[in-house]
Structures are given as structure tokens and as C-alpha cells.
Amino acid sequence: MHLAELSRRSGVSVPSIKFYLREGLVPPGTPVSARKAEYSEDHVRRLRLVRAMLTIGKMSVAQARDVLAVAEDPAFTRHERLGAAQYMLPPHVEAPPQDSEERVVWDEIRGLILDELRRLGWRFLDTAPALDVLTQSVATLVGLGYDAPVEDFRRYAAAIRPMAEAEYATIALYEQIEEALEATVAYTVLVEPILLALRRLAHEDVSSRLRHGTGDEPAP
Known part of the structure; x- marks a missing residue:
């Protein structure tokens, strides 16, 4: 052509x-x-x-x-x-400078996350950018005085793993590497906003039911 x-x-x-x-x-x-x-x-x-x-x-x-x-x-x-x-693919975050108080907390939290995911049997490189993003989010929560319970972490991991398996089962159907790479980019970038939006809608639903009963009509 x-x-x-x-x-x-x-x-x-x-x-x-x-x-x-x-x-x-x-x-x-x-x-x-x-x-x-x-x-x-x-x-x-x-x-x-x-x-x-x-x-x-x-x-x-x-x-x-x-x-x-x-x-x-x-x-x-x-x-x-x-x-x-x-x-x-973004986002990418940088660890705090070496020999800083923030870095001590960062390394501790990163180590705990690594241990927990390894305990669950997950296999990934210690240099994975997503691990740094996860560390930053948990460290920020802790810094603001919020707990980051291991039980919640395990629930999130258990919920997300089947989604990843389903997505990569689809990606595996693409024999051409260019098509598989394109699908990887699309699933990584475009599905993440869908998961975020669904989580927020679920929050609204749960809040409505807790405060206003279990009627079919959404709370005002």
C-alpha cells in the first residue's frame, strides 16, 4: 500500500x-x-x-x-x-534522598510491601516502578496519620489479581508482538481510570446505603 x-x-x-x-x-x-x-x-x-x-x-x-x-x-x-x-508508562516517582529521615520511612514501608506481596506469591522485579508508586502512596497515608492495615492491603491484592489474569489472557491471544504491546499499553493506561471510577461509584453507593437505608433510589 x-x-x-x-x-x-x-x-x-x-x-x-x-x-x-x-x-x-x-x-x-x-x-x-x-x-x-x-x-x-x-x-x-x-x-x-x-x-x-x-x-x-x-x-x-x-x-x-x-x-x-x-x-x-x-x-x-x-x-x-x-x-x-x-x-x-507513567506515573514514575523518585525515592527521597539517601540519608534523609523520609528515606528511612520510605525504605521501611517499601520493605513491608515487598514482604507482603512476596508472601502472597507475587513475582516481579524489585525495581518495578509501580512498587515505588505504591510505596509513595502508603508512605503519604502514614505521614498523614492514617493507618495502612495489612488486611486492607491483602483484600486489594486479592481483588486485583483476577483482573490482571483476565487481561493477560486476552493479551496472550495476540501472537504479533506489536499487537500484544499495544494491548498491554491500552489495558494498563485505559483500564486504570475505569477501576478508579467504579471504586468511587461504589463508595457513593455504600455511603448512601449506610446513611439512608437500602432503598432503590439514590440518596439526595
């Missing part, structure tokens, strides 16, 4: 495709003349992935390039390739 058809099929504008080509995010097409090239279904899949990383995942061009480098390297397993994409 020519560039215009590639744009139509992928939903990516021609100027954006040319930019991705210049940045090395999309491989060049097969030249058919001095100014024209032919593109394939592989280019359609790659464009969908690049668009997902840059627009949905909010990655920088450099981050997207790093993910693609891992995706194209046969030395990495499928698990490692999908993990590279997820690790690049």
Missing part, C-alpha cells in the same frame, strides 16, 4: 507517519521509485503501537524507541518485552 492508504488504514496522519519514519519508530517501506515506497500490514501494526505508546501511554519518543528496541531483540522473552512497555 502507498503512504495515503497506510494513513487511512492506521488512522495516523501522513505528517505523523513521516515524523515516525524520521525518528526511526517505524521502519522504512520498500522503495518503488525515487519518491514513493510500498508499505505492508507490519507497518499498520507498528503505527498502531507507536500511536498507543505516544498518545495513550504518554511516552517520549526516546522511551518509545527503547521499548521498540527491546521488542525487536530476540534475546528478550515475550514477558520481558511486554514488561519493558509497562515500565515506561
Whole structure:
């Protein structure tokens, strides 16, 4: 297919495709003349992935390039390739400076979280960015004087694990690595707001029932 058809099929504008080509995010097409090239279904899949990383995942061009480098390297397993994409997705947080009081608390809480998740049998790298995000949230709660009971933590973990299993069962259906990576980005970024919204609606429902009975009409 020519560039215009590639744009139509992928939903990516021609100027954006040319930019991705210049940045090395999309491989060049097969030249058919001095100014024209032919593109394939592989280019359609790659464009969908690049668009997902840059627009949905909010990655920088450099981050997207790093993910693609891992995706194209046969030395990495499928698990490692999908993990590279997820690790690049925001948010990212930094630990407090070494030798600070905040860092002492941070390391203690991070260690407790690690121990609890390991006790539950979860397998992940100690360098996972999500672990730092989790540590920051729990440390902030503790700093504000709120308890962070282990029982609540276990309930959250037990509730979220089946969701992850269902999502990755779907991702496993995508044999092409570009499609699997795109699905990983989409499920990670787009499903998280759904979970947050459902939790808040559940809070409203529970509060209404606790204060106003169990009628079908929502409380004013």
C-alpha cells in the first residue's frame, strides 16, 4: 500500500507517519521509485503501537524507541518485552534522598510491601516502578496519620489479581508482538481510570446505603 492508504488504514496522519519514519519508530517501506515506497500490514501494526505508546501511554519518543528496541531483540522473552512497555508508562516517582529521615520511612514501608506481596506469591522485579508508586502512596497515608492495615492491603491484592489474569489472557491471544504491546499499553493506561471510577461509584453507593437505608433510589 502507498503512504495515503497506510494513513487511512492506521488512522495516523501522513505528517505523523513521516515524523515516525524520521525518528526511526517505524521502519522504512520498500522503495518503488525515487519518491514513493510500498508499505505492508507490519507497518499498520507498528503505527498502531507507536500511536498507543505516544498518545495513550504518554511516552517520549526516546522511551518509545527503547521499548521498540527491546521488542525487536530476540534475546528478550515475550514477558520481558511486554514488561519493558509497562515500565515506561507513567506515573514514575523518585525515592527521597539517601540519608534523609523520609528515606528511612520510605525504605521501611517499601520493605513491608515487598514482604507482603512476596508472601502472597507475587513475582516481579524489585525495581518495578509501580512498587515505588505504591510505596509513595502508603508512605503519604502514614505521614498523614492514617493507618495502612495489612488486611486492607491483602483484600486489594486479592481483588486485583483476577483482573490482571483476565487481561493477560486476552493479551496472550495476540501472537504479533506489536499487537500484544499495544494491548498491554491500552489495558494498563485505559483500564486504570475505569477501576478508579467504579471504586468511587461504589463508595457513593455504600455511603448512601449506610446513611439512608437500602432503598432503590439514590440518596439526595
